[in-house]
Amino acid sequence: MQIQTRSGSAIFPAALTSDGGRLWFIDNIRWLMIVLVVMFHLSLTYGQVGDWYYTENRALDPASQIIFVAFITFTQAYFMGLLFLIAGYFAPGSYDKKGMGRFVLDRSARLGIPTLVHMGLLQPLITAIAWFFNPRNPMPTLTGYWHYIKSFQFVTYSGPLWFALALLIFILLYAGIRRLLSFIRPSSPRPPRSTTVTHPWVILSIIVLAVISFFVRLVYPFGTSVFNMKLCFFPQYIFLFSVGIVAYRRNWFLNIPYSFGIAWFKMAWLVGIPFWIMLILLGGALTNMTPYYGGLYWQAAAYAFWESFFCIGICLGLLVLFREKFNRQGKIAGFLTRNAFAVYVFHAPILVGLTLLAREIPLRPLLKTFLMTLIVLPSCFGLSDLLRRIPLWRKVF
Numbered sequence: 001m002q003i004q005t006r007s008g009s010a011i012f013p014a015a016l017t018s019d020g021g022r023l024w025f026i027d028n029i030r031w032l033m034i035v036l037v038v039m040f041h042l043s044l045t046y047g048q049v050g051d052w053y054y055t056e057n058r059a060l061d062p063a064s065q066i067i068f069v070a071f072i073t074f075t076q077a078y079f080m081g082l083l084f085l086i087a088g089y090f091a092p093g094s095y096d097k098k099g100m101g102r103f104v105l106d107r108s109a110r111l112g113i114p115t116l117v118h119m120g121l122l123q124p125l126i127t128a129i130a131w132f133f134n135p136r137n138p139m140p141t142l143t144g145y146w147h148y149i150k151s152f153q154f155v156t157y158s159g160p161l162w163f164a165l166a167l168l169i170f171i172l173l174y175a176g177i178r179r180l181l182s183f184i185r186p187s188s189p190r191p192p193r194s195t196t197v198t199h200p201w202v203i204l205s206i207i208v209l210a211v212i213s214f215f216v217r218l219v220y221p222f223g224t225s226v227f228n229m230k231l232c233f234f235p236q237y238i239f240l241f242s243v244g245i246v247a248y249r250r251n252w253f254l255n256i257p258y259s260f261g262i263a264w265f266k267m268a269w270l271v272g273i274p275f276w277i278m279l280i281l282l283g284g285a286l287t288n289m290t291p292y293y294g295g296l297y298w299q300a301a302a303y304a305f306w307e308s309f310f311c312i313g314i315c316l317g318l319l320v321l322f323r324e325k326f327n328r329q330g331k332i333a334g335f336l337t338r339n340a341f342a343v344y345v346f347h348a349p350i351l352v353g354l355t356l357l358a359r360e361i362p363l364r365p366l367l368k369t370f371l372m373t374l375i376v377l378p379s380c381f382g383l384s385d386l387l388r389r390i391p392l393w394r395k396v397f
Helices: 024-047 062-076 079-133 144-149 160-185 199-219 231-252 259-271 274-281 298-325 330-357 365-388 391-396
Strands: none
Touching: 024 062, 024 079, 024 298, 024 330, 024 365, 062 079, 062 274, 062 365, 079 144, 079 160, 079 231, 079 298, 079 330, 079 391, 160 231, 160 330, 199 231, 199 298, 231 298, 259 274, 259 298, 274 298, 330 365, 365 391
């Protein structure tokens, strides 16, 4: 396995082993997930599924609608959870090295500042862009902006930066728990000890995660949010962040056998796709989606199980696949890594602006999504790279 060393990016903690080696495959997974975030939001724009700042109202044929729903559903099942898993993996080592005070301050700055940038600057910018293309929308004014700030309305407008805000909360809870445990049972940080994951552990994890998700969705079904956080998905995020912490201590990322991870990856696709199709057809999704959103319905229980199974299988597979096949970087991958989080922060106004600019182009939604992906992704990475050339922005992003 090829492991090299170099400095980390400004916002994502450096993907380093305990001896300082760089885990290139983690960097590559990170930027791939950010690319999927942009594609996901483009699919919301043209697929008319879910919530996004701007959705284009064009007729969708049944085949296109199925493709959009499938891409959004399968992607939603794992991509943000995988980012939480990776974040959890690197939390213990950073805490061990920096101590609680510096660890908390560092993560608060790296996650809190981008969140405030979106709330205070990018959200109003998106509002202004929407007004520019459609003057029938409320015109943004300085008075309105000041009310937005002083009334604390901005705290509910984290947009895509809900991830950074949630991760900051997880980090603070982790630091607080470790501090409390240090008083109860003082001990020096333990170096990672190599163990591996077993099939019974994976099966138990799928069942536990599915059960917790089902019960949470009795209270917070799909479509509900608290401070812009869709709590229906948070059992997965909390579970995987916690698994990441355990994975670091047991060195799982480097020791999961390739054949083991690939077996679950294959099962996720070979079992997950027909299971999802049967669930859609037998559960009446073509006429009524409500039973899938949460509640005492067999569809909600089955969907929670499918989601947990697919998520864990894909996460295991991507980790070993990238570790063995994509554990290196050239100029392009290095560029994508350096700018990945900045793209996450700034992609919303860029995407909204470009899709509104192209709103009158009469193309089929699937074709338009493909073409806009070729325009939006380079624009996001290019602008992010330009912003990061400014010394102050580079320190933050």
